[in-house]
Amino acid sequence: MNNGQQAIIAVNVGSSSIKFALYPFRGATTGAALLTGTIAGLEPDGQPCVAFSTDDGVNLSETLAPGPGDSFERALAAMRALLARYAAPARLMAVAHRIVHGGERYAESVVLDEAAMAYLRTLEPLAPLHQPHNLEGVELFMRAFPELPQVGCFDTSFHTTMDPLEQRFALPQAMHREGVRRYGFHGLSYRYLAARLAERSGRSGRKVLMAHLGNGASVCAMHCGVSVATSMGFSALDGLMMGSRCGALDPGVLLHLMRQGWDADRIEKLLYRQSGLLGVSGLSADMRTLRASDQPEARTAIDLFTHRLVRECGALTACLGGLDLLAFTGGIGEHDAALRLAACEQLLYLGVRIDTGRNKAADGSQIMAIHADDSSVEIWVVPTDEGRVAAGDAAALLAHMQI
CATH class of the missing domain: 3.30.420.40 (ATPase, nucleotide binding domain)
Incomplete structure (x- = not known):
């Protein structure tokens, strides 16, 4: 990694894990990951452990030492220590969060603020396995990196191109206007596949x-x-x-x-x-x-x-x-x-x-x-x-x- 390299950290916070990766920031684009990792075992009574690898061949896995405080807070501290040790020359520019549901409001990724977070909280019942944990992760990283923009990237965004008929349920019009419709998910993954396939086929x-x-x-x-x-x-x-x-x-x-x-x-x-x-x-x-x-x-x-x-x-x-x-x-x-x-x-x-x-x-x-x-x-x-x-x-x- 070059001295002074600017980088963006992408995170996916779940109910018992944090997946993270560090990507070089090159103007308006990024390259392949400089470092990827997962901190698992963050459920109550779990045994937190971290595994990660770097682009120059470092592969490590270790159990986090027991300690006081919230397991996610401890995990984040461990992640910051890893970045300081193995990606020290990098200057973090933003945190990019995978968020499952963007609802009707967000067809593109956005910098998250209080108003955006309040709206996204209303969508939690639509994705109870993911959305609450995604948003708790945003708040966690906001506290840990208050100086950095927190960017929400939504799995539903890719499917906003679907025909209106594909988005409809056979329910009363009033319910459709209230947002009861088909959204679709896994959009970030499908966007990645679309880009890679365009290069190869x-x-x-x-x-x-x-x-x-x-x-x-x-x-x-x-x-x-x-x-x-x-x-x-x-x-x-x-x-x-x-x-x-x-x-x-x-x-x-x-x-x-x-x-x-x-x-x-x-x-x-x-x-x-x-x-x-x-x-x-x-x-x-x-x-x-x-x-x-x-x-x-x-x-x-x-x-x-x-x-x-x-x-x-x-x-x-x-x-x-x-x-x-x-x-x-x-x-x-x-x-x-x-x-x-x-x-x-x-x-x-x-x-x-x-x-x-x-x-x-x-x-x-x-x-x-x-x-x-x-x-x-x-x-x-x-x-x-x-x-x-x-x-x-x-x-x-x-x-x-x-x-």
Whole structure:
């Protein structure tokens, strides 16, 4: 790292972890990460630990020493100590935050102030697993770095290009005006994929499906480089089956539970935390654990996850009117070759033909094409970098503000 290098730190604060990365600030752009890390184990009674790597080959993992005070505050102090030790020449210019929901107000990233934070708090019920923790992270970093602009970068922004019909529910007009509509999520990841695919494939501007598969999962249909439809909607519950979230569900099930005396909190816990891979398997929300299990329920969970993915890909292909390129990303999408193979075999009717050798070799370490030579649809595995998109937005805002 050069002396005097200006840098932007991108963070993603969850319920029990902080993911962070440091990116060089070059005018209105950023480069590859100088340092990436995760501080996990921040839940009550957890054991906080930090793991990080730098662009010059330093890889460390250590448990944080016990101490008084809030675990997130201690984690932030540990992160600042790491930056001081391994990125000392860098001059921090801004903090870029991944925030799941921007609502109707924010179609682009913004510098956060009290008014913005107040509005974003009203969206917490729409993404209870993420939004409250994202915003608590903003407040944490505001206190730690009061001199730096805090930039909010929203997963919903990428999908503001969807047709009005795609954004509508078949509900009364008054509810639509109040914001009850389809928003879509994983937008930072999809923006990163769109940019990388544009560099590698001449088909990136045609009919594209991008599948972000992880603990949260969705599929996005993209045409001419913009989102035209996506599987998630009003909240981060809709669409695909996920780690502990149910995905698409007949609302009649909710009416049935309510008549049985379930209240909103119990239903929310069921839908967000007790369903998906975890609920079906009764074992784990982690696909790796299920792959290693010989329990039939684990196999059922994997098969259902695959079926729901194939079904959603078919629906979104219909919205596109065909398919030219299919891309996988996210923890499962990048690393689970068996899932990619099973899904692509069921999409053979669309001309999707996977090369088994290339598929096995794709481990998420780099962007890689895995389609067979005679496939009419290109298939790519693209490791995502949401932090770089967030940092890039912060850089553009800083340039505009002439900071």
